[in-house]
Amino acid sequence: MIHNRTAKTVNTWYGDISEDLFQQFAQTQLLVLDVDGVFSDGRIYLGNSGEELKAFHTRDGFGLKAWTDAGYPAAVITGRESTIVERRMKHLGVTHIFQGVKDKVEVYERLLETLALSDSQVAYVGDDVPDLKLINRVNLGVAVHDAHPSVQLAAQYITRCHGGFGAVREVCDLLLLSRGELASVEGVSL
Helix, strand or coil, X not given: CCCCXXXXXXXXXXXXXXXXXXXXXXXXXXXXXXXXXXXXXXXXXXXXCCCEECCCCHXXXXXXXXXXXXXXXXXXXXXXXXXXXXXXXXXXXCCEEECCCCCHHHHHHHHHHHHCCCHHHEEEEECCHHHHHXXXXXXXXXXXXXXXXXXXXXXXXXXXXXXXXXXXXXXXXXXXXXXXXXXXXXCCCC
16 A cells, blocks of 8 residues: 555544545534444344344444534434334434335435435445445445445445444544534533
8 A cells, every 4th residue: 555645634543544534524414324233243132032132332322422412413224123223322312213224325315305415414334235335425434444345445434443342433533523522522421
């Protein structure tokens, strides 16, 4: 890989990122996320009675709650359905929750219309092939650190943290930092 030594970078807790990429973070008005593999580590725990369990990291919750408490909308679009996801996302201030989705693009387009936003104002975080169409379409496509290689190749940013282990917090920190709002985050209830 060739590094352009004249490119200007911004130093963050998560390493240096280019000023151009930092600007992409700053342009984001809507954060859209997949769930399994992004909020969770991608594993699904099934009990003997058929109940489904997922583990969510509190750091991810803190980051997303800070984003929504700052007045910015967030959405989740996921192919699976779970009461756990509904409850957790509502607690974190996510007002747009789409589960059991077969066509993420169709749901995404309706969401943009509802919020009167364009692709240039959206960041999308994903981890696997069903996320590629949106990662390729939005202003800021993000892959979690342990995403499928095809998703990493398509993304403008790859998190340092793994899915389910702080990747959402990292993205939210960078979104708020790009606006100069990260220092004001405190007292977020998880």
